[in-house]
Amino acid sequence: MPDKFVFADEAGCFTFNRDQNVSRFFVLCTVVMNDCRVATDLLELRRRLAWDGAELGEYFHATTDKQDVRNAVFDVIRRHEFKVQATIMEKSKAQPQVKETKPTFYQYGYFYHFKFGVSRLLGPASETLVTTASLGTRKEKVAFEGAVSDVMRQTNGSRQWKADFMPCHSDPCLQVADYCAWAIQRKWERDDTRSYDLISDRISYEYDLWARGTTHYY
Template sequence: MSTVYVFADETGNFDFSRHKSATKYFGVGTIVLRDHEPDALSADMAQLRRELAWKDQGLDSCFHATEDKQPVRDEVFGLISRHAFRFDVTLLEKSKSQPQLRTSDHTFYKYAWFYHLRALARSEFRQGDSVFLVTSAIGTKKGRALFRAAVDDVMRQNLSYRVPRVLAFWPNSSDACLQVADYCLWAVSRKYERNDTRSYDLIKAKIRREYDLFAAGTVHYY
């Protein structure tokens, strides 16, 4: 019996158009840790932040892959490589999503989460485990309630009611493990959005499942 900690982040936006600011993909990514593993990862991330501060790097923010300078990214990816967790990611090419899947942002979000968590539950959770799922908070206060309800419903559909569970929506800045999930997902999104595999190559050994849900689809709806 273990406590399974799932730290999640999302990539992409809900702009379903060909506008230059619209992402091609939306994705959900999770790192999975057990029992005391989050403590060790968080401690190492905190120590790295202090070490970088002594070098006058990353002084005014938490770790965030999109905003960090490359020397900081290199250090974080080096730390990630030394920890034994697995990363799962589910990607949806937005233009291939049928109109009924994107009637609202939280509807599409829930669809992505359903397929991601269904696969994760089958591969990761064992009889007697407890599940602590933390996802990075998104949207406005009102919107977050809808996104939270979406993930909560997906958990009910994919986990036995007997499984003790906690669902938390925390700011990315509040937990180092969320920042690690952000880094891993950023590396994968760079591969799919920009065909840039530099960072992806650094974390690919951590990837257990990388699934493009609509890969077989041939119809683009916009």
């Protein structure tokens, strides 16, 4: 059994222009946990909210949840120990070869994300299960696995890890990653830190990947 659990999600769209309702940033987000007990508490919260007549979607999803539901979810999340890592990618600074395909974009971002944000939280002999919300295509899954595999091999070859892909509604821990990604994106896109402030003490890594870049490609 693994002794570390990493749940990954992202925020932002894969559209490269300045049209209305197109995100400026693409945010890669992971949550590292030693156990998954938060999942039990989120399921219990779901049952309680349903009993109380709250307006709910099919699962906790920060973008569409009502504010009172978000408040309750963040309250439960904050009772548990975890670390959050975020890589911020300002899409207009992505070089043409980086954004040529979605798998290429994923692999580029996740390689740096795991190398500098996640790997230092894993012990040299750790056994890690990396779960991400289902990616759209087989190529995207291969790109994700390739990025993580490269990092694990380069930083410590003795680490054991496995990747798993599932819909966000299938695991409440993925919903934790969704909420954290959403909160971080709100900060960067809208300068809205209300939700970000609730998890800021859990953030171990938040890096603007192209902060030093000066060229915008659109």
